[in-house]
Amino acid sequence: MKLVAVTNLTLRCRESVSQPSAVTLAAADTGLKGAAVVNQTQIDAARKGQITEAMKAVAQAESMDVELLRSRIAEGVICLPANINRRATSYCAIGHGLRTKVNANIGSSMDNASIEHELAKLKAAVDAGADAVMxxxxxxxxxxxxQKVIESSTISVGSVPIYEAASRSARRYGNVTKMSADEMFDGVxxxxxxxxxxxxxxxxVTRQVVDCLRKRPRVCDIVSRGGTFMEAWMDVNDRENPFYERFDELLDMLHEYDVTLSLGDGLRPGAIADACDMAQIEELRVLTELAHRALDRGVQVMMEGPGHVPLA
Structure with a gap:
């Protein structure tokens, strides 16, 4: 599963800041005819001392003081995913002091691409008590x-945009490595x-991180699908990861819709033998820096992880 406070059924997160909630908080009147309405994100509101309806709902569900919840969202240790384009019926917050969340993964394949089947999976996940679905x-x-999953879901919905970009590239060019950086961003x-x-x-998944993997080969190499796509693309095109290289552009996009960034662990270990190796630690270092940049930009953030590691 892709991690987002709900991740790998484990849920360790690093939450962050930035999302407007389905509740549009403040619409700024610019005085210009036809000017676009400015949406305020959850973290923007929290940092201004404002309590949104989404925060009230989460505080009640978690039996947490709403002011404490607000302060932790502002700090970036709790995230409250809530896309401004989605009218949520319930909210799921992840982070410090909150109950552990469970994310359920669903999704079609080349062999079974039935929308009805995906909606049945969604219903099963909701009925089983999942807090989020990807x-x-x-x-x-x-x-x-x-779109149908988002329309039908009563719980938070997440996705991995690179999957669709890669699928489109495979159909269009016959190879996932032929997609352009702009096509990756179009997917997001x-x-x-x-x-x-x-x-x-x-x-x-940067060139430096991948170089660590080449210097210290693994038993299971790269086990993340998204991580594999990015490594293959960088290798074939001899270029840096566009999402790392143009990270500020990515943050602007996420902030506009108040989408929480789940920093994918592309180099997570797929075997205990690979746990905490050079590649994993180097990627975590990079992700930590990016998480701080996201918070500075007002984008909520959490990290995936940790993969196959010893429990003690």
Whole structure:
């Protein structure tokens, strides 16, 4: 599963800041005819001392003082995913002092691309008590499936935009490595616009991180699908990871729709033998820096992890 405070069924998060909630907080009157309404994100509101309806709902569900919740959202240790384009019926917050959240992964494949099947999976997840669901579809009409899941879900919805970008590239060019950097960003934009509350992006798979892997080979190499896509793209195109290189552009996009950034752990270990190796630690270092940059920009953030590591 893609981690987002709800991640790998484990849920360790690093929350951050930035999201407007389905509740549009403050619309600024610029005085200009036809000017666009300015939406305030959850973290923007929290940092101004404002308590949103989403915060009230979460505080009640978590039996937490709403002012304490607000202060922790402002600090970036709790995130409250809530895309401004999605009218949520319930909210799920992740982070310090909150109960552990469970995320359920669903998604079509090339062999089974039925929207009805995905909606049945969604219902099963909700009925079982999942706090969030991720659409990881790779087969069929990916946008139609995602939009229907978002429309039908009563819980938070997340996605991994690179999956769709890679699928489109494979269909269009016959190879996932032929997609352009702009096509990757177009994918993120589409998911934000459609209403996903959180998105996993593998920004930390950099050339330096991959070099660590080559110097110290693993038993299981790269086990993250998104991480594999990014490593292959960088290798074939001899370029840096666009999401790392153009991270500020990514943050602007996420902030606009108040989408929580789930920093994907592309180099997470797939075997205990690879736990805490040079590549994993270097990626975590990069992700830590990016998490701080996201918070500075007012974008809520959490980190995936940790993969296959010893429990003690």
């Amino acid at each position: 659409d990881l579809s790779t087969g069929g009409d990916l946008r139609a499936i995602r 934009f589409m998911h934000c616009k459609d209403g996903v509350d959180f998105a996993t992006v593998h920004c930390g």
